[in-house]
Amino acid sequence: MHGVNQMKILKQAVKDEVAAALAKAGAEGDLGNLLGPATVEEHGDLAIPCHSLAPSLKRSPVEIAESITSVLSPSLSGIAEVSAVSGFVNIKADSAWLAARLSELLPDERLGVLIENPRVAAVDYSSPNVAKEMHVGHLRSTVIGDAIVRMMMHKGHTVHRENHVGDWGTPFGMLIEHLLDLGEDNAADELGMGDLDGFYKQARAKFNKDEMFVERSRNRVVMLQGGDEETLRLWRVLVDESMRYFNEVYGMLGVLLTNDDIMGESNYHHLLPEVVSRLENLEMLEDSDGAKVVYPGGWVNREGDPLPLIIQKADGGYNYATTDLACIIDRVERLGCNDLLYVVGAPQSQHFKMVFEVAKQAGLIDGSHNVNHIKFGSVLDSDGKILKSREGEAIKLVDLLNESVVRAEQAIAQRNPSINPKQRADIARAIGIGAVKYADLSTERTKDYIFDWDRMLSFDGNTSPYLQYAHARICSIFRRSDVSRPLRDDIPFIIEHAEEALLARRLVNFSAMVDESLHTYSPHRLCTYLHSVASAFASFYESCPVLSTGDDEIRMSRLALCDLTARTLSSGLTLLGIDCPEQM
RNA sequence: GGGCGCGUAGCAUAGCCUGGAUAAUGCACCGGCCUCCUAAGCCGGGGACCGCGGGUUCGAAUCCUGCCGCGUCCGCCA
Incomplete structure (x- = not known):
């Protein structure tokens, strides 16, 4: 599956040998991106399509692939199997290499996730309005923003959570x-x-x-x-x-x-005249019917006239663009932020583009700043309309969350009646809240998504209950075993079955997927990956008995696979802000 | 009118940035699997002219372009 099995570590491990083999075959020029993920999982993990080499080498892709394979195959011995198929060189990690990677992950609390060069970031998210209800629109901002904050913190960055509460104005x-x-x-x-x-x-x-x-x-x-x-x-x-x-x-x-993260509009009040004077000094302000405006250029209104950003109204009042510029000043100059991230709905896209452009022109930010509107789509009902209550009003977020927990509790009562009420309530909360958050996080954030109780609470498919269930099953295995966690560091992995190998190649990708998810600010990529782990585990679970295996070494190896799987799932869900109960 | 975004099986979604082989996943549908670690599961099957047309390329769901449809924004609300 493209995306969840990119095998960046394998790529790293083989790239020098691949370059050498390509050179030996006579290939020249920029070949850096020739080696990529295989698109067909059965063929391997990585592939080198040789078709583009054919003209310069004056040989057929099939011949080229075969000759590269004959060089590469021995040099990657112990790392990967190499084969040539219809003009592609396919590289498939072998079991010994996978086992070695798993052995590195087993004692690693971070499961391979590295600390990055630390940055200072402000993440602007949630932002409800004082004396107004929180509704599903705040849900997306809050949930997506929180996941991004958690991932950044886990990568070692300093993160200022900025809850830009609407607490000022007429x-x-x-x-x-x-x-x-x-x-x-x-x-x-x-x-x-x-x-x-x-x-x-x-x-x-x-x-x-x-x-x-x-x-x-x-x-x-x-x-x-x-x-x-x-x-x-x-x-x-x-x-x-x-x-x-x-x-x-x-x-x-x-x-x-928490309360410490509240940075409402009122906090920037004192900076608003500062914004005006700075723009004034730069001679960026123009008069428009008494209002002070700035024309960033590049935008026009209905009549084709240039579209301004209003900085100060004719009556002396300020606009939200002014506050946003004040925020930038505060975050850059007081907090020293490198990253300015705004988790705000897609409809405000133009507004932010204009604000960022003006900030750049005014020198408030420069090329060293990563300014990003992390936009997201709307939550729709099954008719494709913006989600509303029966009365046509925005749905209260609390009502929605409560309903989810109630639905989860009913499902648990039905399927696992023996569980005691206190435990049931806790688990229901983890599942119900997790389901809502995961449904929100698991779709590509810029698209609208359709809110559907039955789907998000389903125990099948790309849902949090499915991931939580996989985790709970593993915990159950350990409860029945005589082995306690954390496991010994030095358990040898034995990767013999196809299901073990598939699970292993997924587990090995965790850190790369966390990185990719963060760098694109796309929690859904982590979700897709975690689902692929849970799914690989479910297949493994069916065909590879753990506790009832006769062979002690295989039993320990499989327990270690279980352990890594559980830790991967719970770490991943934690990064998304979702709880992971030990029983369901 | 202009800007931005979206269009992938009956439904809901990945894949698009960074082009590659038979377009992936779940629901629904059909058929199998519990004397065995949670069947809330697993295995198999049918089902897609990737909105439409051009272009670039050895190769396009992916890049470029035109069109169609839907959404959204467009000066004193935030």
Whole structure:
């Protein structure tokens, strides 16, 4: 399978010999990418297609492949088997080499994953709005962002989690006035109980029909921005109660975000005039009906006129582009970030492109900074529409998570009735939450994906329950064995059966797949890989008895394979932010 | 109108960056496998003109280009 079996370590191990064999065959020029993953797994792990060499060597691809094979085959003895098939040289790792790699992984807590040159990164994700409900849109940002953070940290980077909470702006006049109308204690109770939607809607409803209320709201915004102490205190009540609720959701989801990671819009308030003055000094600002704007160039509106980024409105207020630029200043100059990552929905693509362009033009960032909008698609229902509740409203994230846990619990009760209620609840949480997160992480993030309970909670296919089940089965084997984990470091691997070999070649790829998943900011690649491991394990499990094998050495070798498989699955799931119970 | 993205079996998705052999996986469908470590599983089978047309190439799902369809964004909301 292309993608999960790239065998980068094998490539590393054979590349010099391959280059020598190619040279001996007379091939010249840039041959660096000729050696690649085999596309047909039965043929081998790596392949050299020889067709492009035919013109210069004036021989047929079949002949070339055969002559390369005759040179390569002896020189790769003990590493891989080499064969020529219809113009391809196929290279297949042999059992001894695989066994040697597994022996290296067995004592390695990191399973081959290396520490990289450390970078400093800010990952901007989750970003709910104060006094507004969290919905499925926040789910993707939170879950994908968290997985990327975990992978980066595991690779040794310094990561600033930046929860860019919407805690500032004109709606807060209205929200504070509504807070006063309700009475502080009542309002705090309501917010604290998680009824954020109700609170916001009541405020919005009054704002839409009550002129006095509109007037009060406007005045309140002015007081808020002017730093009036009592207003700020009330504002803080809204923020604190909302955050208390958000933290509950984060706890439920099992993400890393805490109060320490909150960097709401209000935190950048002091930098907004700074943004304006810097752009002004660079003479980048232009006047547009009294507003200060910058034209990054390259974008036009409906009429074909250049599209500006609005930095300061005619009334003196600031826009979100200004805050985003202020963030860049803060993250680059205060935090010293090399990586600025924004896990935000794809619809904001143009906005970020424009902001990044302006930041570059203003010298806020340069070529040394990796600035990346990690965009993601929408969550759709089975009709291909944006997922909404029956009433046509955004679905509350908590409701969705609760339903998933309930569904998981029902499935467990049905299939494993003997398990005690406390354990069942814990396992249900791991499975239910894991299923939602995995469903989100396992599809290519830039595409929309269709939300489907039955599929994500299925124990078949590319789902977290399937991976968790494979892990639980292995734990069960160890419970029945007289061997305790961690295992001895020096257990020899015996790779004889095809199922053992397939599992081995998957396990050996773990670190390369983690790297690839991170470097493309694509958690789904790690998911696809983990599924291939679990699937290879399931085949192994069927055809290679572990505990009931007569031969002690084979038994230990298979236990070690089980151990590596379990550790690979649990490490991989941990990197994705998903729990991995020992029983199901 | 312009920008960006998407289009792969009945359904849902990988593969596209970095071109290679018979396009992979799961669901659904058909047929097998539990006196044996969790059958929540495994093995086998049928099912795809990779949206359509050009181009580049020895070779295109993959790169380029035109078209069609869908989504999304396009100046004072974030």
